[in-house]
Amino acid sequence: MTYAYSFHGLTLSLPFPCPFLPRVETVSAPDVTVVYGPVARELEHAMATDDSWAAGYCWQAAPGRYLLKGGMKSGRFLVEGGTSITLQRNENAEDKRILFHLLHPVTAALFCQRGLLALHASTAHTPAGTIALCGRSQAGKSTTLAALLQKKGCAMVSDDITIVRCAAHDRVEVVAGSSVMHLWDDAAYGIGLDISGCDRHPVRRGKAALTAPSMPSSGATLLRKLCILEPGTGKIVGVSRVTGADKLDALLECVYGPLFQEEHPGLFPLFSATAEQADIFRIRRPESRWSLDDVVSVILDA
Incomplete structure (x- = not known):
């Protein structure tokens, strides 16, 4: 069957x-x-x-x-x-x-x-448009996504992996993935989520598996913004816009898995269209304090 x-x-x-x-x-x-x-x-x-x-x-x-x-x-x-x-x-x-x-x-x-672009990113559809939250493991992608859903009423497009494809008129769009997200227990409690009775992450047992409000599975939405989450040393949330050729380098940082030139002869136009369409920011969150509300505000206002 x-x-x-x-x-x-x-x-x-x-x-x-x-x-x-x-x-x-x-x-x-x-x-x-x-x-x-x-x-x-x-x-x-x-x-x-x-x-x-x-x-x-x-x-x-x-x-x-x-x-x-x-x-x-x-x-x-x-x-x-x-x-x-x-x-x-x-x-x-x-x-x-x-x-x-x-x-x-x-x-x-x-x-x-x-030949599509797979990003190591969690993505939300927000009043400011669709925003991809990128970064390395434990950068806070899922936590920030959960805060956008819980506190701002946004819809989840995908968690941990985001697929970007070409759309009409030389635009790029993100397609909806699974409706399940994984969240560290302390992060869930900090956001105010009840995770009692939730299944556990099959590999990282300190994470809970939650079903989130999400877009229709057939839905696709234009990518508006890409935020790279990074640890910061200061006491306030830092933000800097990525411009010019640095946008392509920033996108390469966010790719999920290996890329081969032989495999993707047509991928450069997709990279270029993504870099041209999406605003890209680096968001540095203080490691010394819980700053999630500030991070969310900066992401929506950037």
């Missing part, structure tokens, strides 16, 4: 159910198909690797191919050509861990292979 879902503007066929994506009627020709099958332990002729396990998995990549190894409680994923994913589950695999790997690093690799 297979299950069909809406998935960042595409249709996805899975051999198992996924509670984090909206169901669609079964389609005869899905955009992306996940199947069970054997996956080699090593990717032949890999051009980039990360074997550190720092993120709870390791990966190897080459143009058009991406191998993720998720550990004993997950499995191995092989992404090929931006259309197919082969999954070899381990004997002790946990469904939630499988889904986490599928919906985050595997998804980023898939869309990169399709």
